[in-house]
Amino acid sequence: MSDAAASLTSMEFHPQPQPGAARPWAFPAPERGALDNDLTVLRCHRPGQKVVAVEIILDAPLDAEPTGLDGVATIMARALSEGTDKHTAEEFAAELERCGATLDAHADHPGVRVSLEVPVSRLPKALGLVSEALIAPAFVETEIERLVRNRLDEIPHETANPARRAAKQLSKELFPADSRMSRPRQGTEETVAAIDAAAVRAFYEGYVRPATATAVIVGDLTDVDVDKVLAETLGAWTGDTAEPRPVPPVTADDTGRVVVVDRPGAVQTQLLIGRVGADRHDRVWPAQVLGTYCLGGTLTSRLDRVLREEKGYTYGVRAFGQVLRSDGKGNGASMLAISGSVDTPNTGPALDDLWKVLRTLAAEGLTDAERDVAVQNLVGVAPLKYETAASVAGTLADQVEQHLPDDFQAQLYARLAETGTVEATAAVVNAFPVDRLVTVLVGDAAQIEEPVRALGIGEVTVVTG
Amino acid sequence: MPMGHTATAEAGSGGLTATEHRLANGLRVVLSEDHLTPVAAVCLWYDVGSRHEVEGRTGLAHLFEHLMFQGSKQVHGNGHFELVQGAGGSLNGTTSFERTNYFETMPTHQLELALWLEADRMGSLLAALDDESMENQRDVVKNERRQRYDNVPYGTAFERLTALAYPEGHPYHHTPIGSMADLDAATLEDARSFFRTYYAPNNAVLSVVGDIDPQQTLAWIEKYFGSIPSHDGKLPPRDGALPEIIGDQLREVVEEEVPARALMAAYRLPHDGTRECDAADIALTVLGGGESSRLHNRLVRRDRTAVAAGFGLLRLAGAPSLGWLDVKTSGGVEVPEIEAAVDEELARFAAEGPTPEEMERAQAQLEREWLDRLGTVAGRADELCRYAVLFGDPQLALTAVNRVLDVTAEEVQAVAKARLRPDNRAVLVYEPVTTEQSDSDEEEGADQ
Numbered sequence: 036m037s038d039a040a041a042s043l044t045s046m047e048f049h050p051q052p053q054p055g056a057a058r059p060w061a062f063p064a065p066e067r068g069a070l071d072n073d074l075t076v077l078r079c080h081r082p083g084q085k086v087v088a089v090e091i092i093l094d095a096p097l098d099a100e101p102t103g104l105d106g107v108a109t110i111m112a113r114a115l116s117e118g119t120d121k122h123t124a125e126e127f128a129a130e131l132e133r134c135g136a137t138l139d140a141h142a143d144h145p146g147v148r149v150s151l152e153v154p155v156s157r158l159p160k161a162l163g164l165v166s167e168a169l170i171a172p173a174f175v176e177t178e179i180e181r182l183v184r185n186r187l188d189e190i191p192h193e194t195a196n197p198a199r200r201a202a203k204q205l206s207k208e209l210f211p212a213d214s215r216m217s218r219p220r221q222g223t224e225e226t227v228a229a230i231d232a233a234a235v236r237a238f239y240e241g242y243v244r245p246a247t248a249t250a251v252i253v254g255d256l257t258d259v260d261v262d263k264v265l266a267e268t269l270g271a272w273t274g275d276t277a278e279p280r281p282v283p284p285v286t287a288d289d290t291g292r293v294v295v296v297d298r299p300g301a302v303q304t305q306l307l308i309g310r311v312g313a314d315r316h317d318r319v320w321p322a323q324v325l326g327t328y329c330l331g332g333t334l335t336s337r338l339d340r341v342l343r344e345e346k347g348y349t350y351g352v353r354a355f356g357q358v359l360r361s362d363g364k365g366n367g368a369s370m371l372a373i374s375g376s377v378d379t380p381n382t383g384p385a386l387d388d389l390w391k392v393l394r395t396l397a398a399e400g401l402t403d404a405e406r407d408v409a410v411q412n413l414v415g416v417a418p419l420k421y422e423t424a425a426s427v428a429g430t431l432a433d434q435v436e437q438h439l440p441d442d443f444q445a446q447l448y449a450r451l452a453e454t455g456t457v458e459a460t461a462a463v464v465n466a467f468p469v470d471r472l473v474t475v476l477v478g479d480a481a482q483i484e485e486p487v488r489a490l491g492i493g494e495v496t497v498v499t500g
Numbered sequence: 501m502p503m504g505h506t507a508t509a510e511a512g513s514g515g516l517t518a519t520e521h522r523l524a525n526g527l528r529v530v531l532s533e534d535h536l537t538p539v540a541a542v543c544l545w546y547d548v549g550s551r552h553e554v555e556g557r558t559g560l561a562h563l564f565e566h567l568m569f570q571g572s573k574q575v576h577g578n579g580h581f582e583l584v585q586g587a588g589g590s591l592n593g594t595t596s597f598e599r600t601n602y603f604e605t606m607p608t609h610q611l612e613l614a615l616w617l618e619a620d621r622m623g624s625l626l627a628a629l630d631d632e633s634m635e636n637q638r639d640v641v642k643n644e645r646r647q648r649y650d651n652v653p654y655g656t657a658f659e660r661l662t663a664l665a666y667p668e669g670h671p672y673h674h675t676p677i678g679s680m681a682d683l684d685a686a687t688l689e690d691a692r693s694f695f696r697t698y699y700a701p702n703n704a705v706l707s708v709v710g711d712i713d714p715q716q717t718l719a720w721i722e723k724y725f726g727s728i729p730s731h732d733g734k735l736p737p738r739d740g741a742l743p744e745i746i747g748d749q750l751r752e753v754v755e756e757e758v759p760a761r762a763l764m765a766a767y768r769l770p771h772d773g774t775r776e777c778d779a780a781d782i783a784l785t786v787l788g789g790g791e792s793s794r795l796h797n798r799l800v801r802r803d804r805t806a807v808a809a810g811f812g813l814l815r816l817a818g819a820p821s822l823g824w825l826d827v828k829t830s831g832g833v834e835v836p837e838i839e840a841a842v843d844e845e846l847a848r849f850a851a852e853g854p855t856p857e858e859m860e861r862a863q864a865q866l867e868r869e870w871l872d873r874l875g876t877v878a879g880r881a882d883e884l885c886r887y888a889v890l891f892g893d894p895q896l897a898l899t900a901v902n903r904v905l906d907v908t909a910e911e912v913q914a915v916a917k918a919r920l921r922p923d924n925r926a927v928l929v930y931e932p933v934t935t936e937q938s939d940s941d942e943e944e945g946a947d948q
Contacts, residue, residue: 046623047727048574052616052720054587055609058538058711083536086871116791125801128792129857135864154868181804188807188830191759195653303643303651335581344578347639350647376647408586415588418539419605422876 060418062445065251065431070270074245077431077441078261079253084424087158087254089165090432091149091269095242096360097142098215098283104234105215106222108142110182111235111243115140115149117182118173127164134161143220144360145436147243152425155254159264166268169248172239179232186227197298197305197376197477200500204296204475205307205372209287216285216359244274249435253428282362287311289471291493297480298500304382304478306352307374308389312466314358314367315439319462321450323356323371326463328409329401330354330392331373337392338373348377348385356466363438371466379479383486386474390492393469400460409459414448516874516898518707518884521718525730526702529721530884530894532709534877540710541605542614543881544622545889547705548698549598550678551671551737551818559678560686562595563641564694568602569593570633573624580617587613595676598818599889605878608711612720615708619724622704625695634688645677653758657928664750664926665766665822671738672819702730705888710877740819742768744918750926755933760807760828762930763838767823769919772815773891778904779911780919784811784823785862786854786912787845787920792861794845795827803841805833817890823920835929846920853913863905870901 065077100107116131116138118124131138136153138161149169153161193199203219210217222230250269252261289310313319331338331354338352352375361367377385421427434443469492476483480497488495521529550561569580584591587610593602604614649655659675666672706725708717746768770776788795788811799806812824827838854862873879874897883897 045727045729048620048624049616049724051574051583052612054613057607057609060538060607083534084875086868086875125792125797128790129861132790132792132861132865133857135868137868152868154871157864181801184804184830185800185807188760188828192653192807192828195759197651301651303646305651333581333585335578335585340578343640344636347636348643350640350644376643376651378643378646408582411588412585415607415610416590417588418537418607419588419590422537422539 062417062421062448063427064445065441067441070245070265072245072270072272072274073276074269074272075249075435076265077249077251077435078256079251079427079431080256081253081424081427082255082257084254085155086152086424087155087252087256088423088425088428089151089162090251090428091165091169092249092251092432092435093147093149093243094247094279095142095147095238096280097144097220099242099280100215100238101234103226104230105218105226106186107230107234107238108147109221110179110186110227110230111238112140112142112147112149113182114174114179114235115168115172117178118175119167120171120173121167124175124178127168131161131164134164136161138165144216148432148436155256155259158259159267162264162268166272169243169269170272174232174236174239176232179230179235183227183230186221187224190224190227197301197303198374200296201305201307201374201475201477204294204477204498205309205473208294208473208475209289209309209311211286211288214283214286244277245269245272246274246276247279249432251428251431251435253431254424282360282364282366284366285311285359285368287368289473291470291472293474293476293487293493293495295480295484295487295495295497296475296477296500297497298477299479299481301379301477301479303376303378304476304483305376306386307372307475308472309370309372310472311359311368312356312371314361314369315437315443316361316363316365316367319465321447321454322458322462323466324413325406325409325451325454325459326401327354327356327371327466328413329405329459330396330463330467332409333412337396338389341388341392342375342377342385346381346385346388348381348388349375351375352389354467358433358437361437361439367437373467379482382476382478382483383490386487386492387490390469390490393467396460397464397469401456401463403456406456406459410451410454413451417448516880518894518898519714520894523701523722523726525726525728526700527725527728528705528888529718530705530707530888531712531714531717532707532880532884533712533714534709535711537877538608538711539605539877540608540611540708540712541603541877541881542611542618543601543603543707543709543878543885544618545705545885546600546699547703547889548600549596550674550676551597551740552698552735553674553678556682557686557690558674558682559641559676560682560690560694561600562676562678563637563683563686564691565593565595565600566637566641567629567633567691568621568625570637571628572621573627574620575617575628580621583613583617589614597672597676597816601882601885603878603882611708611712611717615720615724618706619728622699622701622725623728625699626692629688629691629695631688634691638683638686642680642683645680645683649677654762654930657764660752660754661764661766661926661928664752664928665746665768666742666819669738670742670819671740672816697733697735700731700734701725701728702732703734705885705894707881707884707888707894709881709884737818742820744768744820745924746926747923749922751929752927753929753931755931757934758930758932761833761835761932762829763825763827763835763842764928764930765825765925767825767920767925769813769821769823770915771819772817772821775903775907775911776915777815777821779907779915780821780823781813781866781904782854782859782862782907782912783849783916783920784813785865786858787811787849788825789862789865794849795842798841798845799827799838805830805838805841843922846916850913850917850920853916854909856909859909859912866904867901870904874898
């Protein structure tokens, strides 16, 4: 201790500094327009961002997949970059990488998203390749077969991952069997095996067209003639028109219950506790964001304050709300959930504490200090969070996909700042009612079933891993 | 506080500049101005990592990193997190073989708070460190280990391969997460002693990047850090020198409950900071980076024997770097078939070298990765610290991409020929078992 004592005596301490004057920052406003082919385009100049991000949103939602072919949207998305009328699959990958670009395409409930990131100097070339993929994908039989096999090989890896396994089980529990949301986004062994090139092409022809697509372009566009680049790339895309697909209403069974996915010998239990709630169109959204942050947004939120920093049961537990789908007409929903993992022997005590945190929150509400810190964080981190082109493009694309106005995120910050403690409390208590939560536990049933049953948080069933 | 380098952009630095300064107590400071966004990143690298740990105390550097968030003389409990997040900032810390870093990204007007917080814990952590924090964070770290390594398929592969690639007793033989037994054995006195030995201004580099006024920032740094005493009690890590070639193929077969067979390998490669290491980076990118690489084309596209096949580079300055091969097999394919194909591709590459198109692609990919890394204030702050701590010159961060672009095809071929050979690797083979209980025993980064 003598060293420390010496340091303490010789170091000069100063009081905590006070902040200076904040420099104003606003979420960027994109410029909205359309090409002659009716493709909607959002562009946003971000000075200094030399890696440009392009997001293309296709109105090809998972509920449009034909019965028995779950996963065809995923295979189609992947097949877009596996060859065109001008390039073989290997050539296409090589040409994109020659641009220093990354291209990702994936299918989710609202539709297919194609995401390109590329240094601005090579944007014309890379966007040309992406356009080629959208306009004239080859969908060669042998490549589709390979993608199908590759996807089948991936499934056991996902099943083995505790967090993925828990997510799959929760969807199955919450949604009715005839809802696409009850089944894995990327299909099952059975449905994926049934996918062939004809099915992929039929899905492409049914749902991929410029008139129902949107492109978002974000980055330092100072030296780019965006109109010319667009005209020479995505502008060459043609197609018929189509009505946007109606969004089916989301229903969910959130009767409080527990499902244990048995993993004999697991050293931890993966928790996923969830239900369905309001989307961004709902007036409660800002209050729900605020309250959810106070519950489990960070290491100093209510859950981790107890489960991690007091008890040491976990490396971290988070509460979040993630929009599943929205149409702006009241058919939207988000997944509200608490997730994390706790060591096997402490699974019962950890869940007991988790429920105590929820009950205390419902009984006593949030404090003004908690609400203030949450607002300061959620609003204050915006300039950090949106430093890169990719993060701005991602949020703009989410807004498009969820049928929100382009200034939604900008307005959200103002609304968060106006949300009071009482509203935030009401929103989070409504979002996480103790008797309406479906709990999925991926862990060693022999060790955790009885302690969990004793908590009385709902009927307990055990399924095999 | 004499000004070091002037803030004039070097060719190829993308217009980025950095200035260097040193306080009387030995704290090195690097500043880089950028007023595009009203944010500032603070990054502090301590020159201590898991390579400094001694036998029986693996995981101590990382456990200690957690304790740095448990309060100091003027900051109570979780105050570091609460104050930074309440100011609209984000923060964390990570531990690797070679260093421990702590970082905050703040709205510009809250920069002074981050500096005050870092100085408080650098100077006075032991005023707050107690048994309660120690016992709690020991449990948290053990749960981190379970979550990231022990409870996921292939989770302990990195630990196993590292242990094979670096011999017993070598400072890189164990990984930063440490063993459960050693985490259990660590005492409060170990933590105190670790702080007294390694946490001192003359064993750290502080970088501040973004929307800053350099004169004001330096004045704050002098004010908060200037009176923290330096000391010279640091013990150097054990010698990490090894022959260039392992000289034998090391091998371990793991029978575990995993979803598919896997072939993983670690090749011994040149140290970070050398031209040969940049050449190796390009070689591994051509062979196993992205969707147009030789191994992806061969195993995933043509032979269809693998779900995924790739190569990565773990750059290390104090020991040989590692070239990291990871192949997960498709369906019932056996490992020898994969291994023969990998060896054939590596031998062909060593014999022929990269094509001009492959060089262009690999260099374009690596260039974009650098643009990404330097494109945020936090990424730039971290790279400036890295080059200052490991290579003595932060300016090297701003020109690193030029050095990658300067490498020739001949140099890429030479490093492949010399290093990517069967007698220079440690191999880990996974064979799935379906029984209920399997023999289960464990990466680089370990976040807070």
